[in-house]
Amino acid sequence: MSDDAWRPAIARAAAALTSCRRLLVLAGAGLSADAGIPTFRGSGGLWRNYPVEELATPEGFAQDPELVWDWYRERRLQIAASQPHVGQRALTLLQQHFPAGQVLVATTNEDDLLERAGVNEVVHLHGEIFLTRCTTCSWQGDDRLDNALSFLPCPRCGARVRPGSVWYGEAVPIAALQRVAGFDPDGCLVVGSSCLVQPVASIPLELRLHGHPVVEINPEATPLSELVTCSIRALAKDALPVLVDLLTSATVREQARRVT
Ligand SMILES: [Zn+2]
Incomplete structure (x- = not known):
């Protein structure tokens, strides 16, 4: 062919x-x-020996939010360095x-x-990976500049923030x-x-x-x-x-x- x-x-x-x-x-x-x-859904891939499909879940985030955030910050950088x-x-x-x-x-x-x-x-x-949003209230912010929002609690209610991606097991x-x-x-x-x-x-x-x-x-x-x-x-x-x-x-x- x-x-x-x-x-x-x-x-x-x-x-x-x-x-x-x-x-x-x-x-x-x-x-x-x-x-x-890099695609990861269904890829069976690993990041620092963690299955990526476990990182991208509400359970994975509840267990180790900083680990999940590290992975997402790295992905954000990878995307920012890519071109359409x-x-x-x-x-x-x-x-x-x-x-x-x-x-x-x-x-x-x-x-x-x-x-x-x-x-x-x-x-x-x-969802959108460059959004950082609150795990509790409806606050969200654009975090594409330097990931600054990802290191802070929600400015509105003080709860933990998470990436704006939709995880496995979550609704569209x-x-x-x-x-x-x-x-x-x-x-x-x-x-x-x-x-x-x-x-x-x-x-x-x-x-x-x-x-x-x-x-x-x-x-x-x-x-x-x-x-x-x-x-x-x-x-x-x-x-x-x-x-x-x-x-x-x-x-x-x-x-x-x-x-x-
Ligand atoms: Zn909040």
Whole structure:
């Protein structure tokens, strides 16, 4: 199989998505992995000999909050030192020039690469790593500058603070779910996600049942692959720029024609 055997699938994907008026992009770990962000869900990985899946739990934090914070501070630094890739920047272009309507981007990634790529309104289904929030009251603060908030008690109530990530066993934030549910998409692009969390996981299936297009970009086959309109077997950073170019080039040309 040649390196760009996926290119014919991109033309089919673009043809399927071009008439959508409300396109939902669901982005998973693969999108961030392409930027060098290590994934850990289901990885079986260790950090200082601790299974990372145990660190990212309410129980792990209750047992040793400083250990969990050390891991999160290290992850924050890793993310801060990474840069958005061309696939993530392409999503910004898609939002700005999508021919038929609106594009909403929701992600299970806790990093800020999509925001730094310029994407407008990123819905974080698994929280945001750079937020530090109170374990007791509703206070939260942006801690991306120097982790200073992570070393202090809650400024409002004095309780212990925790990372803004959603841990194993915790529910997806209700505001994020409401935003996605209220968007009422008529098409979906699933990028770098092998297993979506419920209830978001049912969105692509429901769209297919109603005859709407669902396109998947993933180098590996996933449980969704059998059901989608079109699967693009490629990395997000390779496939997204080509797909976005096909979807937006006519719009960009038209805008340029009006200006000149
Ligand atoms: Zn508090």
